Amino acid sequence: MRLVVDLNKCQGYAQCAFLAPDVFAMHGEESLVYNPRAEEEQRERLARAVAACPVQAITADGLDGAKESASQSALGASDGH
Numbered sequence: 579m580r581l582v583v584d585l586n587k588c589q590g591y592a593q594c595a596f597l598a599p600d601v602f603a604m605h606g607e608e609s610l611v612y613n614p615r616a617e618e619e620q621r622e623r624l625a626r627a628v629a630a631c632p633v634q635a636i637t638a639d640g641l642d643g644a645k646e647s648a649s650q651s652a653l654g655a656s657d658g659h
C-alpha cells in the first residue's frame with residue numbers, strides 16, 4: 579500500500595518508527611525516513627502508526643478503503659478515551 583508522510587507536519591515524535599519500525603525510521607533527531615510503498619503485511623502496524631501520530635502527518639492510501647471505520651473509531655477514541 580502507498581503512504582505519504584507530510585514532513586512539514588511531522589515533528590519527529592517517532593511514534594510511527596516505534597510502532598512500525600519496518601516502515602518508518604528516524605535519521606538523527608528529527609528527520610524521518612519511510613518506505614512509501616509498505617508491504618501488505620505492515621497494514622496493521624501502519625494503521626497503528628497512522629492513529630498514533632500526534633500531528634496526523636501520515637496518510638496511507640490502502641488503509642482508507644479497507645479500514646474506513648477504523649480511522650473513524652480512532653478519531654472517536656482520541657475524544658472519548
Ligand code: SF4
Nearest residue numbers: 588589591592594631
Ligand atoms: S509519528 Fe508523526 S510526527 Fe512522529 S515521526 Fe511519525 S510522522 Fe512524524
